[in-house]
């Protein structure tokens with residue numbers, strides 16, 4: 001185990017909608033080690049993106065961080081003013097979103113958009129120099145330097161995603177957060193983008209937080225996997241332990257529902273749907289769908305327990 005880069009404790013992020021608060025992230029605690037690749041997995045609506053946005057300080061209204069702390073390299077991000085946070089974004093944390101088309105300005109050349117990062121963070125105040133840096137940054141992510149003159153629509157989906165990665169890592173952040181960065185791409189391009197992220201991580205010693213609904217992808221790439229269900233962290237641990245011996249029934253169900261990477265296996269869907277986070281079930285939020293539920297599961301929420309360094313929240317353990 002190395003040094004901790006990011007330490008999240010008791011984080012709560014709620015969206016205050018007209019029909020009541022949505023507890024999108026509810027009491028989540030986890031650590032990310034320096035240089036580690038952590039994947040956050042879970043079904044749609046489990047709070048993965050909200051967790052990522054909270055780390056970036058970008059939770060949109062009506063959402064709000066209502067409790068807990070997010071400590072990055074000794075700094076509690078939840079206590080920073082907007083301007084301080086803006087500086088940390090980009091310089092210490094880079095972020096890549098799912099859809100490069102919405103993240104890029106369609107009317108501006110990609111080189112200018114990467115150059116903005118250097119200008120905004122005061123690396124240089126000379127636009128020409130910033131453009132040169134953008135060219136180098138593009139080459140570093142495997143896009144020919146002359147593409148600085150291209151508009152987003154003139155690039156392929158994979159190249160656009162590389163442009164976003166170039167912008168995200170321009171200032172050599174310590175943490176790269178990628179939220180479903182390859183969902184819109186075909187599997188071959190997806191693998192190449194994942195290879196690129198891994199190569200950059202190793203070269204720069206950066207940590208990666210990958211948000212994905214694809215547990216097979218997570219299993220292939222990560223050092224650690226965090227499993228979210230209904231806004232809660234239900235299991236967190238080393239990838240080999242999670243894949244070979246999942247402790248939480250939901251993790252087991254997710255693994256069983258994934259196309260198998262390690263030999264033929266029957267693929268099973270998870271019956272039922274994730275709960276409405278405005279009115280989550282009592283006790284363990286997974287109990288209506290859990291094949292191993294006991295009477296206590298309906299009544300009492302399981303505590304987060306640490307067993308041999310593994311984190312799990314289930315009445316079957318601890």
Ligand SMILES: Nc1ncnc2c1ncn2[C@@H]1O[C@H](COP(=O)(O)OP(=O)(O)OP(=O)(O)O)[C@@H](O)[C@H]1O
Pocket residue numbers: 015017022023024042043044045046047048049050051060061062063213277
């Ligand atoms: N702006 C918003 N206003 C109100 N509720 C929101 C908002 N954004 C997200 N939510 C709710 O918060 C919960 C968590 O959403 P979030 O987008 O974090 O999940 P996710 O795990 O990223 O899902 P997906 O896999 O579909 O991207 C969901 O119930 C969602 O409906």
Ligand code: SF4
Pocket residue numbers: 248249250284285286287288290291292293294297302313314315316
């Ligand atoms: S606490 Fe109970 S319902 Fe929840 S996952 Fe564990 S066994 Fe299933």
Ligand SMILES: [Mg+2]
Pocket residue numbers: 048049050179
């Ligand atoms: Mg999401």
